[in-house]
Amino acid sequence: MTRNVIDYLNRIVNICPDKTAYSDGSVSLTFRQVYDQSRALASFLAGKGIYKKPVVIYMQKSPAEVAAFFGTVTAGDYYVPVDDTMPFEKIRMILDNVKSPLILCDEKTIGDARAQGLDKEAQVLLYSDTLDTPVDQEALSDIRGKALDTDPIYIVFTSGSTGTPKGVCACHRSVIDYLEVLTDVLKIDENTVFGSQTPLFVDACLKELYPTLMFGATTYLIPRYLFATPVPLVEYMNRYKINTVCWVVTALKMISALGALDEVRPEYLHTIAFGSEVFPLREFRKWRKACPDAEFINLYGPTEATGMTCYYRVDRDFEDGEPIPIGKPFPNREVMLFKEDMTLAGAGEEGEICIRGNALTLGYYNDPVKTREAFVQNPLNPFYPELIYKTGDIGRVNERGELVFVSRKDYQIKRNGYRIELGEVEANVEKLPEITSAVCIWDNDKNRLVLYYVGNVEERPLKKILTEKLSDYMIPNRIVRLDKIPQTPNGKIDRAGLKKLYLSKRK
């Protein structure tokens, strides 16, 4: 029984040491190199006495960053990935939360880290400078011997409605449980060539990084800019014979909507897993036509339940307007639909999707209050401690017995695959001295985030300020200044009224 994710690396390095494990097309690392780098970093951390601590990895998406993750775990620590695309304010909030003793950087990020004064909060170091540390086998064996599968591996940060991101902390046991069922459904083996699309600071990247170790597969970390240019992107996939992708719907949609599949076909692709959003049927059909022999799998799951919870193998055509189901839970986790009164929804009834099982993460790091709100005692079990995670997603079971995603309970949206609390955008806008109040609405049909505000600043300068305060994916598409924010008769923000106002002006 595997109890530590590093056991996958220790095993595979003896089977195919010289095979490419991770590559971005120009820089590659073999399994042997990943192993050696991670053990050097782990020995460095052990030597510094950094044990059972969060270690911030502030690097560009690269094979070296992956090795840094594994080195951190080998040292008995847990990684906290941040990214060169994050605004500094967000990085600072993350540092405040995790209080890491160390920030590992690459050549590009270390300058920013120092210029922003992050070195006052923690030691800032180049990852590459740790790699000549001699391996301390005794220390590493000792750490491995003491490790439990309930110890954390990573903390990834997700949007928080009050403006502060929440750090979801996951342990070995949940990740291993997830990897075993996921790789079974996706039929991963040593011939799998992944094309990784998601950033490494979200848990979505578990789908490629760890199965690569389990099976001796290969992962190409596709350069981000290619996702803006669909034909060169497909050409890149063909050049490296990428046959398996687990992408957010937006990325697949971009390729088909811009007409790239008429120009070039992904020749090797046989497994297309998608998730994070609803796949519009019009675009989905273009993909099926371009890759008629490929398997399409819809994935669904919140970060709080470690990766994905449900899957649906697309096995039929759909009527226009019919949603592609999210199917059924992976083995060893249960989805329960609870109505408002916390009784179970009946056949066809809607209810909040709640999850039970090993897959539940440890909760929000250093935030017991928010953890207790979302991870609660199973209301059907008064007999012993058993948590469920309340997703805030509303679902129902259709006539075929398949789970279908219906909507959100609150103001959380999905944009470009990222989870965004509208409240986080609003709170960050309202922090600006020029702003009196701010409200966001989301146009799901056109994928547009619209910000209404009252304040002493014009629209374009405000957008300029926001590019420094918010992550790219949180920047509104439209910004509209108002004299006052409309209110309902009982004094609440009239979101429905704003939405009507917006729709009346939409082209």
Added chain:
Amino acid sequence: MEELLEILEDLHPEIDFETTENLITDGILDSLDIVTLVSEISENFDIAVSAKYITPANFNSAQAIYEMIETIQAEG
């Protein structure tokens, strides 16, 4: 060119599009920007921008985008 700059500045007011190069390769224009940009260009210049034109070379600077628009118009 004015019209194009207006569209671009609406997307990213923080960027000086008359001097900035590598809009794509430096990640300034991301996939969502490209989708918006292509639809606005198609609408405002009354052209169809087919996928084969959407390359880093054609979108790395305002000047390059403008030249691409002219090429498509000439073909039209």
